[in-house]
Amino acid sequence: MHIAGILENDRTKEIIDTIKYFLYAVNKKVSFSEYAARFKNKQLWNDYLSALIQIETEILVIKIKSRDADEALRTLPLNTLIVNDYTNWKAIYSKNKRDLSNLLCQMIVILNSDIIKPSNFTDEEKCRLLFYGFSSDSNITTSSTGEPFANGKFLCCVREGLISTNGNVVEPQEFVVNLENTVSDPYSILAAASFAVLNDIDTNRLNLMQ
Numbered sequence: 001m002h003i004a005g006i007l008e009n010d011r012t013k014e015i016i017d018t019i020k021y022f023l024y025a026v027n028k029k030v031s032f033s034e035y036a037a038r039f040k041n042k043q044l045w046n047d048y049l050s051a052l053i054q055i056e057t058e059i060l061v062i063k064i065k066s067r068d069a070d071e072a073l074r075t076l077p078l079n080t081l082i083v084n085d086y087t088n089w090k091a092i093y094s095k096n097k098r099d100l101s102n103l104l105c106q107m108i109v110i111l112n113s114d115i116i117k118p119s120n121f122t123d124e125e126k127c128r129l130l131f132y133g134f135s136s137d138s139n140i141t142t143s144s145t146g147e148p149f150a151n152g153k154f155l156c157c158v159r160e161g162l163i164s165t166n167g168n169v170v171e172p173q174e175f176v177v178n179l180e181n182t183v184s185d186p187y188s189i190l191a192a193a194s195f196a197v198l199n200d201i202d203t204n205r206l207n208l209m210q
Helices: 010-023 042-054 066-075 086-096 099-104 187-198 202-210
Strands: 004-005 029-035 061-063 080-083 107-114 129-132 138-141 153-157 175-176
Touching: 004 010, 004 066, 010 061, 010 187, 029 129, 061 066, 066 080, 066 086, 080 086, 080 187, 086 153, 107 187, 129 187, 138 187, 153 187, 175 202
Parallel strands: 004 061, 004 080, 029 061, 080 107, 107 129
Antiparallel strands: 138 153, 153 175
């Protein structure tokens, strides 16, 4: 099971709703939860995971409040972390500066490159980072045409090939998101698209839904 965390802010619901759009389109079995003190209890955590495995959950997404970020990062076996807010990231960095490299080695971190600059990271750290946004540093961005919105649709682009969480190669590609089925905030779409691509979502299936 792939376990992902998302640091909460005012866009979290939009991102999760858009993640649902991507995952449900290909019938991925996903569960959503919120980080709570019970997850620190190893037995309760294992029982929870066992219950999810029994219903064949493929992906678990856990919302994490900023105040719980330090504890959650040290407690949960996260495979992926989504960060959409500079304040959240700064809070993590200030508390985990010494341990940041170790944390990055254990998960893939999805970051907004328009507010958190890739130049702040070493080449080794960048191997575990996936950037989205409109800057030239973004792995996931908008269409090469320069027009992200067209006829009620949002155009996404995987700029460079990348390795998915399952070890598959994701080739550069473009795909459309139907705004009737999701939110219209471009950053929320790109954050969710980054997570979807990272989890081997077949974007061709999305095109068939338009």
